Amino acid sequence: MKNEFIIMGLDIGGANTDCCIYRIKDNKATLINSAKEYLPMWEKKDQLEECLHNFKKDYRIDVVIATTTAELADGYTSKKEGVFDITSKVMNVFKDSIVKFVTFNGLKDFKYVKNNPLDAAAANWIATSHMISKISSDCIFMDMGTTTTDIIPIKNSIESARGHSDLERLCSGELVYTGMLRTNVATITNKIPIRDEKATVSSELFSTTADVHHILGNIKEEEYTCSTSDNEDTSIDSCKRRLARVICADLDMLTDEEINNIARHVEKEQINQITNALKKVHEHSKLDDVIITNYADAPICKKAACNLGLNITSLNDYLTGDSLNVSPTIGCVQMYIDEICMDIQLLNSVG
Amino acid sequence: MKNEFIIMGLDIGGANTDCCIYRIKDNKATLINSAKEYLPMWEKKDQLEECLHNFKKDYRIDVVIATTTAELADGYTSKKEGVFDITSKVMNVFKDSIVKFVTFNGLKDFKYVKNNPLDAAAANWIATSHMISKISSDCIFMDMGTTTTDIIPIKNSIESARGHSDLERLCSGELVYTGMLRTNVATITNKIPIRDEKATVSSELFSTTADVHHILGNIKEEEYTCSTSDNEDTSIDSCKRRLARVICADLDMLTDEEINNIARHVEKEQINQITNALKKVHEHSKLDDVIITNYADAPICKKAACNLGLNITSLNDYLTGDSLNVSPTIGCVQMYIDEICMDIQLLNSVG
Incomplete structure (x- = not known):
């Protein structure tokens, strides 16, 4: 060479x-x-x-x-x-x-x-x-991208995943089909608390996680790099309108605080998805150190790792x-x- | 006049x-x-x-x-x-x-x-x-359409619903956003059993309930009247290919029996969705008679009503x-x- x-x-x-x-x-x-x-x-x-x-x-x-x-x-x-x-x-x-x-x-x-x-x-x-x-020669690597999340155990400097194909990895927890931008909110949660009740959600593609994370400040508007579900703009107002629609509502019917609560609920459920998968990988691999990267600054993987009391390093440092x-x-x-x-x-x- | x-x-x-x-x-x-x-x-x-x-x-x-x-x-x-x-x-x-x-x-x-x-x-x-x-002057009417399901209590010949708007009805169980054709399979279930394991599902729009119900024989091909999620044809083979994709698989990787089992699992989860909503409406209305209609001949609402031991009449008779x-x-x-x-x-x- x-x-x-x-x-x-x-x-x-x-x-x-x-x-x-x-x-x-x-x-x-x-x-x-x-x-x-x-x-x-x-x-x-x-x-x-x-x-x-x-x-x-x-x-x-x-x-x-x-x-x-x-x-x-x-x-x-x-x-x-x-x-x-x-x-x-x-x-x-x-x-x-x-x-x-x-x-x-x-x-x-x-x-x-x-x-x-x-x-x-x-x-x-x-x-x-x-x-x-x-x-790190021994760690679990977590990477949440726009669409999916990888949770990969590494032992003695080589990957020690239980699954190879996507199907095997969906079973082992090493792949979770949820991400920072493109995930249909309706696939994350079936129920959303609203005014002391619980609404089941619409099964349409009315809103994605990009709306949720933009409302919560987890991504900046320039990081909203996928298309919107209604082909409208990526402003906070449009994000809120799309998210309201998930429970068949609109901005005339919900207060700002109610919409923010919906966003927080979806984020919490997404963290739960990741926590459940990480738990499987952790139980199998017995690795306590995790290295994390996330699209933008959203703390989804970090919170999941915290839930399980694991040691956290950020890929941002490297x-x-x-x-x-x-x-x-x-x-x-x-x-x-x-x-x-x-x-x-x-x-x-x-x- | x-x-x-x-x-x-x-x-x-x-x-x-x-x-x-x-x-x-x-x-x-x-x-x-x-x-x-x-x-x-x-x-x-x-x-x-x-x-x-x-x-x-x-x-x-x-x-x-x-x-x-x-x-x-x-x-x-x-x-x-x-x-x-x-x-x-x-x-x-x-x-x-x-x-x-x-x-x-x-x-x-x-x-x-x-x-x-x-x-x-x-x-x-x-x-x-x-x-x-x-x-019937006193009954619960259940109507599963292509996209949504109505569960409406009627007392003394007038509707006695707890909710009026879609949002209120999503809370009361009187509206369930799940249907015979257009519902994204990923919004119905998060996990699918496969080979003694459980795969979490892909959050894409890879397959709809029309695929599931066509595979199970609940609808005929001419009743598959919505667009397919991949813009391909509505043959059983294409339905199976789309459904396999929900767990990131294809027809090379799964047997026919495995794909049929996935379809049965999704149907069961959809029946659960309806059963949970009907239970709410039944508890509130105290009505034991249900009148049912379904798109095509699928027994989704019927099985939900059976689960709760209610008396069933079919709108087909009228x-x-x-x-x-x-x-x-x-x-x-x-x-x-x-x-x-x-x-x-x-x-x-x-x-």
């Missing part, structure tokens, strides 16, 4: 496609770009190549390490079909680069993935846990703001660096 | 707009048409007038009695705005007819509704319960197939007939 090259980490998710670009020179890595693009694959999978071209445009990329979870999206009749389509598109765009994919058996080329597509399906947490193992939101892509790059036996750590060594 | 006229009942819901048309002559009512059009108001409210023109086209309609629940839909910032928009559109299309709207204070004209829009918001169950009171799926519109017509003191019952007198 020449001693200077440019490497891109790619995380192609169902809702967001993320990337980071590092320049590696003389055993030193410099983050030269990171980007997150909202690309809902269930309706816009044909725009993936364009998105990747945008990421690439100003750089001569030598190496691409990619991971995908988007094969689960509507529009693919099976995971196999999805993995093949997505990895083919990556190959098309990065014809002139070395391209490898994250699998449950380490980094593999396109030919391997074509023959073993399920090894590459939803393997992004493998990249993430590889990165985290550089911080990653800068730019790269924090694309951490699986950094894991991709770290996997490659380790594979070619370069001695570079992409994380700050704080702790 | 002349002794021959044509009257239309209209039920403008969030997802479906329904109508019935009766010819009234010599104290006799003949159903000359009934129709149900899937018109998702959150994206197509501008097509409502066109839809109403279609219903009207071959007839000279003398009287229109309309009810609406669509004001809750996204696209309206408040119920007031929604009621005004919808009732204005009805007025535009039926300029040459007598038009009245169902309100919590009986039938009212446009001027009243303009000044008291919330009296007309989500009042369709008033029409339905008026019709049901002709069958309405023909054509009109069964548009029963609130028949209630609209019955309200008008009673208001002008004609002695006509639109229901068959079986029981």
Whole structure:
């Protein structure tokens, strides 16, 4: 390997496609770009190549390490079909680069993935846990993203998850399908307390967790990066109107305090979801140290870990703001660096 | 009133707009048409007038009695705005007819509704319960539609509901936001048993109750009248593929028996939702007789009533197939007939 090259980490998710670009020179890595693009694959999978071209445009990329979870999206009749389509598109765009994919058996080329597509399906947490193992050899890593939450046990510097596939991980608690922005409020709670009564909730997609967390100040308006459920704006007033609709109400019928209480109730129930999953992972792994990252500053995972009395460290201490939101892509790059036996750590060594 | 006229009942819901048309002559009512059009108001409210023109086209309609629940839909910032928009559109299309709207204070004209829009918001169950009171003066009426379920207590031939608005009815159990076709499976249950484990479910809109009830044979394919969550076809195979996705799986990963078990689990949880609500209504009303209608032949409400040991009658015994799926519109017509003191019952007198 020449001693200077440019490497891109790619995380192609169902809702967001993320990337980071590092320049590696003389055993030193410099983050030269990171980007997150909202690309809902269930309706816009044909725009993936364009998105990747945008990421690439100003750089001569030598190496691409990619991971995908988007094969689960509507529009693919099976995971196999999805993995093949997505990895083919990556190959098309990065014809002139070395391209490898994250699998449950380490980094593999396109030919391997074509023959073993399920090894590459939803393997992004493998990249993430590889990165985290550089911080702590024994810990539980919790990462709440826009859509899902990973809870990954790491022992002796390698992931020791009970589940591999998404289905197995939904069973083991290691994957929780709840997130900071895109989660339909109606999937988090069936009942909402209001005026000494309990209302069952509407099953429509009337409001998402982005509304809840924006109302509560957990995210700033510029962090509301997904589409709104009614295609209206992301102002606090619109968030409140959407949240009121979850119990078939509107801003004429509820006071501000009542709407804030609804938001607090949904947040509490989301913390419960995470606490239940973390409890399963903790019971199985016996690990008491957790390293946490969250989209924005919301304390969801932190409160869940507090509920169980675990020791908490924040990933913020090891990653800068730019790269924090694309951490699986950094894991991709770290996997490659380790594979070619370069001695570079992409994380700050704080702790 | 002349002794021959044509009257239309209209039920403008969030997802479906329904109508019935009766010819009234010599104290006799003949159903000359009934129709149900899937018109998702959150994206197509501008097509409502066109839809109403279609219903009207071959007839000279003398009287229109309309009810609406669509004001809750996204696209309206408040119920007031929604009621005004919808009732204005009805007025535009039926300029040459007598038009009245169902309100919590009986039938009212446009001027009243303009000044008291919330009296007309989500009042369709008033029409339905008026019709049901002709069958039984003391009963609980249960009606599971495509999207929601009404549970209405009737005492001494008048509705004796604890709630009026949707919000109040969500609290009292008299409205449950769960239905035969359009309900997101992820809002019904958080956990699904699979291979001696329990998977938490994906919070996406991957599958609806139409998939579940089609797999179980509760609805026929031609009764799958809403859009699918992935815009694919309504075959059993596609339904199974969508349902598998709720636990992040696909048809390569699950057996047929496993998918059928998931469908049965979701059905059971939906029956539980209805049972819990019915229990509230029963405890409050002390009524032991229930009259049930369901979209198609699914036994959801029946099983809920059985769970509580109540006496069950089916609305099918009183309405023909054509009109069964548009029963609130028949209630609209019955309200008008009673208001002008004609002695006509639109229901068959079986029981």
